[in-house]
Amino acid sequence: MQENDKNAITLTTHDFYYDLPEELIAQTPIDPRDHSRLLVYDRATDTVQHKHFYDLPSFLKKGDLLVVNNTRVIPARIFGHIENHESVLEVLLLKRKDYTHWETIMKPARKARLGSVIHFCDELSAVVTEIGDYGARTIEFKFDGVFEDILDRVGNMPLPPYIKEKLADKERYQTVYSKIEGSAAAPTAGLHFTPELIQKLKDMGVEFATVLLHIGLGTFRPVKEENILDHEMHTEYYEIDEENAEKINKATREGRRVICVGTTSVRTLETVADENGYVRAQKGDTSIFIYPGYKFKCVKALITNFHLPESTLIMLVSALVGREKTLEIYNEAVKERYRFFSFGDACFFE
Numbered sequence: 001m002q003e004n005d006k007n008a009i010t011l012t013t014h015d016f017y018y019d020l021p022e023e024l025i026a027q028t029p030i031d032p033r034d035h036s037r038l039l040v041y042d043r044a045t046d047t048v049q050h051k052h053f054y055d056l057p058s059f060l061k062k063g064d065l066l067v068v069n070n071t072r073v074i075p076a077r078i079f080g081h082i083e084n085h086e087s088v089l090e091v092l093l094l095k096r097k098d099y100t101h102w103e104t105i106m107k108p109a110r111k112a113r114l115g116s117v118i119h120f121c122d123e124l125s126a127v128v129t130e131i132g133d134y135g136a137r138t139i140e141f142k143f144d145g146v147f148e149d150i151l152d153r154v155g156n157m158p159l160p161p162y163i164k165e166k167l168a169d170k171e172r173y174q175t176v177y178s179k180i181e182g183s184a185a186a187p188t189a190g191l192h193f194t195p196e197l198i199q200k201l202k203d204m205g206v207e208f209a210t211v212l213l214h215i216g217l218g219t220f221r222p223v224k225e226e227n228i229l230d231h232e233m234h235t236e237y238y239e240i241d242e243e244n245a246e247k248i249n250k251a252t253r254e255g256r257r258v259i260c261v262g263t264t265s266v267r268t269l270e271t272v273a274d275e276n277g278y279v280r281a282q283k284g285d286t287s288i289f290i291y292p293g294y295k296f297k298c299v300k301a302l303i304t305n306f307h308l309p310e311s312t313l314i315m316l317v318s319a320l321v322g323r324e325k326t327l328e329i330y331n332e333a334v335k336e337r338y339r340f341f342s343f344g345d346a347c348f349f350e
Contacts, residue, residue: 011292013223013231015323017309018330026343027165029172034197037338037345041329043321048329050336053192053346056303060259062205065251066303069187069264070210072178075155075170080120082111089118091126091139092158093151094184094216095237100141101129103216109135124150134221148181158184160342173342182214182237188342189262189304209247212239213264213286223310228291233312235285238268242281245272252277252298259301259350263313266290266299273298291315292323301350306333306340321349 030036034054041048051058060066076093089111095103106112116128123144130138143150157170167173175190176198202208214237223231248269251258258277260266271286272279277298289312302320307313318326329347338345 011228011323012226013228013310014226016228016311016314016318016327018327018334020309020334020340024334024337024340024344025162026339026341026345027163028167029191029343030339032194033176033192034194036192038192039329039333039336039338039345039347041321041325041347041349043350046325048332054197056197056348057200057204057206059348059350060201060204060206063207063251063254063256065207065209065247065256065258066201066261067209067211067248067258067265067269068175068177068190068193068261069213069268070175070177070179071183071187071212071214071264072181073157073174073183073186074181075151076158076184077156078120078151078154079156080118080126083117083119085111087111091118091120092184093155095214095235096182097138102139102141103132104137104139105135106137107135109137112137121150121154124154160185162341163343177210180212183216185215185219186342187213187215187262187264189346191343192346193261207247207251209244209251211244211265211268213237213268215264219313223312223315228315231289231312233287233289235287236264236267237284238271238286239283240268240272240279240281245279245281248298249278257300257350258298259303260299261303263302263304263307263316266302266316269298270294270296289315290319292319294319296320301348303346303348305342305346306330306338306344308341317347317349 036053038051038053040051040059078091080089090107092105093102112128114128114131118126126139126141128137129140157173173186176195216236225231267288271288
């Protein structure tokens with residue numbers, strides 16, 4: 001990752017705090033998807049507009065390139081019990097390491113010791129093979145049949161803990177362009193798009209490129225350290241292929257806007273971009289941590305949701321917009337009663 005500005009060393013986690021009333025945390029998705037609200041901030045004119053997501057075409061132009069993450073959420077929350085214990089153990093699958101091994105977070109983790117056997121159903125069990133921090137555990141699954149089929153039966157959609165309402169339709173926690181299974185959370189900025197809105201944008205000459213980043217522990221792990229530089233980002237798997245790399249490079253060569261839909265698309269592009277903003281097809285793991293002082297190489301604008309206080313995601317937005325301006329915008333959004341987090345409203349930072 002490119003060096004962040006040395007001034008960032010003085011930034012503390014609390015520097016990214018804002019006060020959010022609990023009633024503004026969205027519990028259910030808006031229907032239709034594109035009827036969520038859209039806060040538009042024009043960095044060139046330093047102006048804010050309050051719109052709806054279906055107004056997005058008014059702020060885009062022919063030649064703009066939207067970069068979306070086509071990851072698909074798996075039913076990653078499963079419940080089991082440790083052998084010879086009755087208490088229920090909640091397991092969140094974060095990242096597949098190989099055919100049978102997964103990185104997970106468990107609650108209550110203290111019960112899952114090294115070598116513990118966890119039973120989920122007759123066809124599925126697991127052994128704890130490695131212990132990490134903050135409830136992290138690596139487990140080896142034992143199963144009878146096709147793992148994905150079993151998981152589809154016994155797993156639950158891994159909604160964030162701040163969402164208390166039951167989700168009526170599992171597809172509402174998937175983007176309409178989701179394709180490749182592997183995420184423990186949705187790239188929520190994309191939840192606002194409908195097939196009709198995408199077609200409308202394409203008809204007006206807006207282009208789309210696709211990248212892949214499977215969302216895992218980097219999203220779920222809170223920043224507990226006072227100095228943000230002490231925070232350790234865990235790795236997440238990404239891919240970008242030749243066709244989409246060329247779409248992005250062509251837009252960069254021609255001076256057109258590369259607009260990321262979601263922070264996961266930002267992290268993917270900034271991982272693979274060179275100093276001139278060009279990317280190359282590749283796959284791997286990224287632990288990129290973007291915070292104020294970071295010099296963006298490829299990304300010109302961002303569509304995203306409102307993020308948790310003191311999270312790495314609000315730090316990323318602050319790197320693009322500025323910390324004080326980001327908090328000013330968030331406080332205005334609170335005043336205007338926007339809906340926050342995964343099922344909440346969106347921002348366009350252009």
